[in-house]
Amino acid sequence: MKKISILGSTGSIGTQTLSVVRQHKDLFKVEAIAANNNDELLEKQINEFQPKLAVLYNKDAADRLQTRYTGKTKILSQDAGLIAAAVFDDVDTVVTSLMGFAGLRPTMAAIKAGKNIALANKETLVVAGELIMAMAKENKVSILPVDSEHCAIFQCLQGNDKNRVNKLLLTASGGPFRGKKEIDLENVQVNQCLAHPTWSMGKKITIDSASLVNKGLEIIEAHWLYDMPYDKIQVVVHPQSIVHSMVEYIDGTVMAQLGSTDMRLPIQYALTYPHRMESAAKRLDFWNMVQLTFERPDTQTFKGIDLAYEAGRIGGTMPCAMNAANEVAVEAFLHNRIKFLDIYSIIEKTMQAHKVIKDMVPEVFFSVDASARNFACKIINSI
Incomplete structure (x- = not known):
């Protein structure tokens, strides 16, 4: 047990x-x-x-x-x-x-x-x-x-040589505003952001999914979990959320993990690995599945992905500063203190002001988190 x-x-x-x-x-x-x-x-x-x-x-x-x-x-x-x-x-x-x-x-x-x-x-x-x-x-x-995307990648890597991986493909639903442009998002309300089309999640991660910052955070997470360079991690928008992520190998083969939108599946696999057990999750019905579609993310409107790539490639404490600014901004948005699109500018300004530290000791991260939060709060107070 x-x-x-x-x-x-x-x-x-x-x-x-x-x-x-x-x-x-x-x-x-x-x-x-x-x-x-x-x-x-x-x-x-x-x-x-x-x-x-x-x-x-x-x-x-x-x-x-x-x-x-x-x-x-x-x-x-x-x-x-x-x-x-x-x-x-x-x-x-x-x-x-x-x-x-x-x-x-x-x-x-x-x-x-x-x-x-x-x-x-x-x-x-x-x-x-x-x-x-x-x-x-x-x-x-x-x-x-336990993240559905990273659990999917983990499963697609089983039995294969990681050195033969060409690309990790992280799927994203696109959130409730897929297809919208900046002008459409200027006055969106909290309840609109919380209306995720495929997943039922907590408020913070649902806002992150609407901004695609969550997908950006998952890029950095994948980099560390699988020791994969950022240029080999790609985001693909998949509105149906059936394909949870994929791995492309050097011979062109793509391994994908499919399943229902039920977080009990990746949770259970993480707890029972390497064994598979019965699950109460709904089974996919391929006879009645109408379509699976894929598209490029709109990173000009939804800047969370590119901000994460930038933070990850800079390295050191920059991802810590980015994350702190996002957490403060999302909390402010949930309390109607800022607009949805302000989240991006708060993250950008905090990253621009941050002086990167490369010393990887715990105390540094707690200090950077506190200072980045303080800086982000000042931006919010000035809006």
């Missing part, structure tokens, strides 16, 4: 991970769960899965839970709680699905503690990919991708 810890258990990936566990109770035991501030849902998860440790990062939420909970699960809070869940003794695999930069510190702690990582927090590799991959190698732990 695999013993797991889930960081971000009340979010979209966390709840779907628990759905996988629920289906395969004989394979998994949840030993620790952690969330931000949803004490009511976390309490339900505690009662169902009986973990030994539960964490609410928000201390007020943890205190609320403590006042009414009488069971055996230990309740912790704040950074110390997250780290405790990441390094919990009985755990062999940590599902890292915390949102954004917040996932970096507990992921590093889990790796240092020798835990295998089921990675749903792409920002960890975007921000500190070189450091994280070196730490994983040093501590002899595996990092298995």
Whole structure:
């Protein structure tokens, strides 16, 4: 039985991970769960899965839970709680699905503690990919991708020599504004951005998908996961979201992974690899599948992809600055403080002002993240 810890258990990936566990109770035991501030849902998860440790990062939420909970699960809070869940003794695999930069510190702690990582927090590799991959190698732990695109690439690489890869093809739905131009996006509202055509996700990643910044972050993630140069990573818009990604080999063969738009599939594969198990996910019906289409992304309107290529190629702490600016900008947009297209200018201006540091030590990333956030906030306040 695999013993797991889930960081971000009340979010979209966390709840779907628990759905996988629920289906395969004989394979998994949840030993620790952690969330931000949803004490009511976390309490339900505690009662169902009986973990030994539960964490609410928000201390007020943890205190609320403590006042009414009488069971055996230990309740912790704040950074110390997250780290405790990441390094919990009985755990062999940590599902890292915390949102954004917040996932970096507990992921590093889990790796240092020798835990295998089921990675749903792409920002960890975007921000500190070189450091994280070196730490994983040093501590002899595996990092298995939970993102549908990177799980697809991982599967397409099985049984093949990575040196024979010509190109990684990351697919993108194109989001709710595919085909729109800048003039069409000047006054789009939050609810329009959250209406993703094919996937059901959390608010932040859904906004990132609308701007295609999410696909940009996935480019950087793929670079580190598969040690692939940026000129061998290409984005292809595929509106149906059936082909989750592809790998082109030097002989012209293209391997593709297809499946329904159900995150339980990549989550389960990351947890059961190298084995495949039964899944509750809907099966594809090829007799009734009308079409699969592919097109070039519009990078002039949706600048997130090119901004990520630029940040990745510059390297050092530039992706960290880019990610920080994006997180601040998306939060501001969700609270109606800026317009949708302002997200790009905030990222661009922050990157232009950032002085790149090449020293790959943890303290640098936390410092750069803080300073980039502060700079992005000043831009927002001036809008």
